Amino acid sequence: GEDVEQSLFLSVREGDSSVINCTYTDSSSTYLYWYKQEPGAGLQLLTYIFSNMDMKQDQRLTVLLNKKDKHLSLRIADTQTGDSAIYFCAENGSSNTGKLIFGQGTTLQVKP
């Protein structure tokens, strides 16, 4: 079945780069997403990548997609304390109903 896996916790120092990793199982996914959730709030879309792309860069964010290994990563350059949040990886699977499959979320802790 469809499944998305992430590590649960990552701690970095302010100014360092953060890399959050994700693996997924459904090779028919056309889009993969990274969402950010701040404490007590809803999720916000950070970025997404189309499945025929290997990389997408958006300011401090770089998404890498290895479709062969079904591996997705999010790199945040020059990580700031405001980046502390939970980051969710998601895929849209084989349906077009908008049923995204989410990972468990990675809590990013940024130390000053």
Next chain:
Amino acid sequence: DGGITQSPKYLFRKEGQNVTLSCEQNLNHDAMYWYRQDPGQGLRLIYYSQIVNDFQKGDIAEGYSVSREKKESFPLTVTSAQKNPTAFYLCASMKVRFTGELFFGEGSRLTVL
């Protein structure tokens, strides 16, 4: 500004009571979704609706009910049949046939006493 509004933000319920969570959107989105979030488990889909007067069960629909009488509104009722209802509930909407971007509300935290 356009967005999704969930209410109430916090809700306490006694065991055996039904409770309804409100979700309203003014984004003119066709599809709406309800997710449940538990610590360390990510988001699990409860129900979704792609058009008015139609909805489908998600992965954990037991003990929940929904309606979609208007495009803007997708209320979720947590019934007394839901065995473990304490959770953070998130409503989302999507403009169908785009990139699949979900827009989320701020969530409702339900605590059963």
